[in-house]
Amino acid sequence: MQEKLVITGDKELSGEIEIAGAKNAVLKQMAAALLFAGPLCIRNVPNLADVYSMLEVLEFLGAKVKFKSKVLEIDTSDISGSFAPHELVNKLRASFNVLGPLLGRFKEAKVAMPGGCQIGSRRLDLHEKGLRALGAEVKLDQGYMIATATHLAGTRIYLDLPSNGATENIMMASVLSEGETIIENAACDPEIVDLANFLNSMGAKIHGAGTHQISICGVRQKDLHSTEYSAISDRLEACTYLIAAISTGGSITLRNVDPEHMQATLSKLQEAGVIIQAQDSKILKASIKNKKLTAVDVNTGWYPGFPTDIQALITVPLSVANGTSTIKETIYEERYAHVNELVRMGAEIKVNNNVAVIKGVEKLSGTKIVAPDIRGGAALVVAGLIADGKTEVTGLKHIDRGYDKFAEKLVSLGADVIRTQNISGETSEEENIAEEKINIQKIK
Numbered sequence: 300m301q302e303k304l305v306i307t308g309d310k311e312l313s314g315e316i317e318i319a320g321a322k323n324a325v326l327k328q329m330a331a332a333l334l335f336a337g338p339l340c341i342r343n344v345p346n347l348a349d350v351y352s353m354l355e356v357l358e359f360l361g362a363k364v365k366f367k368s369k370v371l372e373i374d375t376s377d378i379s380g381s382f383a384p385h386e387l388v389n390k391l392r393a394s395f396n397v398l399g400p401l402l403g404r405f406k407e408a409k410v411a412m413p414g415g416c417q418i419g420s421r422r423l424d425l426h427e428k429g430l431r432a433l434g435a436e437v438k439l440d441q442g443y444m445i446a447t448a449t450h451l452a453g454t455r456i457y458l459d460l461p462s463n464g465a466t467e468n469i470m471m472a473s474v475l476s477e478g479e480t481i482i483e484n485a486a487c488d489p490e491i492v493d494l495a496n497f498l499n500s501m502g503a504k505i506h507g508a509g510t511h512q513i514s515i516c517g518v519r520q521k522d523l524h525s526t527e528y529s530a531i532s533d534r535l536e537a538c539t540y541l542i543a544a545i546s547t548g549g550s551i552t553l554r555n556v557d558p559e560h561m562q563a564t565l566s567k568l569q570e571a572g573v574i575i576q577a578q579d580s581k582i583l584k585a586s587i588k589n590k591k592l593t594a595v596d597v598n599t600g601w602y603p604g605f606p607t608d609i610q611a612l613i614t615v616p617l618s619v620a621n622g623t624s625t626i627k628e629t630i631y632e633e634r635y636a637h638v639n640e641l642v643r644m645g646a647e648i649k650v651n652n653n654v655a656v657i658k659g660v661e662k663l664s665g666t667k668i669v670a671p672d673i674r675g676g677a678a679l680v681v682a683g684l685i686a687d688g689k690t691e692v693t694g695l696k697h698i699d700r701g702y703d704k705f706a707e708k709l710v711s712l713g714a715d716v717i718r719t720q721n722i723s724g725e726t727s728e729e730e731n732i733a734e735e736k737i738n739i740q741k742i743k
Contacts, residue, residue, distance in 0.1 A: 304692040304706055306683035307715035308665055312549040314712040316540045318556050319345040319703060320369065321533040324490040326393040327467050328497045328530060329353045329373065333360065333400040334474055335501055335523045338374040342529040345369070348699045352391040356383055360397070378404075385411035385442055391700075392464075398426065398444060399468035402435060403475040404520070407447045412439075425458055425465035432456045433469070433476055453478030453517055461486040461511065461601045467494055473515040474503045474523075482513045488602040489560040493531045501526040534560040535608050535674070536702065541585050542609075543681045544712060545573050546616040550586035551712065558583050563605040567613070571595045571620065594622030594659060599629050611637045611678035618646040619685065620659040628653045636671035637678050643668065644682055644690070662687055670694030673701035680705070684714055693721055 320343035328341055330353070344350060344366065354364050361379035365372040381401040388394045388411035401408035412423070423444065427437045433456075435448040453476050458465055466486040471494075473480035485491070487509050495508030502523040504516040537556045544551035545568070558565065558577045565575050568585070571592040576584040594617065599607040607630040617624040618641055628634050635650050642648055643666055647658040665688035670676025676698040683690030692698075695718075698705055706716045 301693060301721045302695050302718055303721040304680060304683070304695065305717045305719060306665070306680065306686075306690040306692065308663075308684055308686040308688065308690060310547065310684070310713055310715055312544045312547045312684065312709070312712040312714055313551065315552040315554060316708055316712070317554045318532045318537045318540075319343070320530040321345075321490055321493070321535075322347055322349055322701060323393070323463075323533075323535070324493040324530045325350065325371075326353050326391075327396050327490065327494045328528065329357060329371070330393070330396040331400055331471050331494060331498055332357070332362070332373045332375055333378065333397060334404050334471060334498075335375060335525070336378070336404075336520070337376050337525050338372065339501065339525050340527040341371045341373070341497075342527070343369055343532070344371045344530065345533065346703045347701065348696070349391050349393065349701070352387070353394055356387045356391075356394045356397060359383070359387055360401075381405045381408045383408075383410040387411075388413055395423075395426075396464060396467050396471070398446065399430070399471035400474075402430060402446045402448065403451065403472045406449065406451070409443050409445045412442050412444065422460065422462060422465075425460065425462045426468050429456050429458070429465055429469035429482075430472060433472055433480065435472075451476035451517075453480040453515070455481045455483065457483040458485060460484070463488060463491065466491055466513070470495065470505065470513060470515055471498070473517060474498055474505075475520060476515075476517040478517055480515045480517070482515075484511050485513045486601065487511055489531055489534065489557070497526070497528050497530075500528050531560070532556050535606065537561060537583070538564050538606070538609050539612055539677050539681075539702070540708070540712070541568070541583075542612045542616060543684060543709065545585055545587045545592075546681050546685050548587055548590045549713070550584070553583045553585075555581055556583050557581070563603055564609050564613075567595060567597060567605060571616070591659070592616045592620040594620045594624040594657075596625045598627045601630070607631055607634060608674050610634060611675045612681060614638070614641065614648070614655065614657060615678050615681045615685070617657045618648065618660065618682075619663060620657075622659055624657045624659070626655040626657065628655070634675075637675035640668040640671075640679055641682055644686055664688060665690035667691045667693075670697045673697050677702060677705070680709070680716075684709070684716075
């Protein structure tokens, strides 16, 4: 039976939150484990639906896994194949990142085209281009990308866009190639750096991660070895709770964070009136000068620009800010699925192509809404926290992919949030349509 969150809004949030390990770092490290034939360990692993989906992929390939108390043990000694089926990959886009390590280790891979959040076009031609440059034959056949090679040779690869997925797949495939590979215009996100550090901890030779030029000197299979590695904290989860607290006029202390990874978001929030204090390298405090933010203009961009993943979240406090804000989405053209739901709650937002114009209103009103994706779903929960009355959020399968115990953590900050069964079995959208029909009948 489908579950829902029932939120009673207009309550100030304050307190402390311990931030979990970065989902987008851990998932790629899980894929990278396939390069090595043996046991290894990843720590600070979040308890998320996406992690379990990736575990299914690894187990299907023949890996033995054990996951308990944020510690993940993976043994890839008995990997039995290089085929990842649609039924598994379709659940999680990050599972497409097994392509690079499988090709590197076995010189062949057949991986289904990925699923995940529907937020716009995500180019796979960059993956194909990079693997071809390394010497692989790549073809698309009936929903699968199939890559084969007699050997992989280092080369210089220029990416038209600094794609995270392409950077990661090419980097992992290059670890067991011959010679040096240089990726130009590479993604430089903290999760890319963490993947490179993880690979280096197991014997790879990667330099320049965190810049737009990454160098990978190929090593032999026997040069790789077991490792025990702790993943970085999740900057997106940290930003989510920070925005949730300041949206309600409250304050928050975040532990196990790296403020350097959040600079674009923190800078924009400071511009809007948020007080940010970094107590040390792992603790961050945030509060708000006034009950409402000041309107700001936001342009999303590749790291270190403003994260596209935070675009939906910052829309919420801006919808009740003083003045008119604009958001220009430059990464994913369809990442405004949350806007229609916010408008139903009383927000004044108009989207033209990839630009949203947000005129701050006095208040939002609670209603029944549907989470469209991970970050859009989190944004709608935050909207419920600042709205008058009750808000019901369904589509929790999306939120569960990126947030562990989301409701419980919000409650620890003072929120009134209950996770319960959706007795009707209908989505909030279907319920709203039914209620509108009843109201129309009453008018008649």
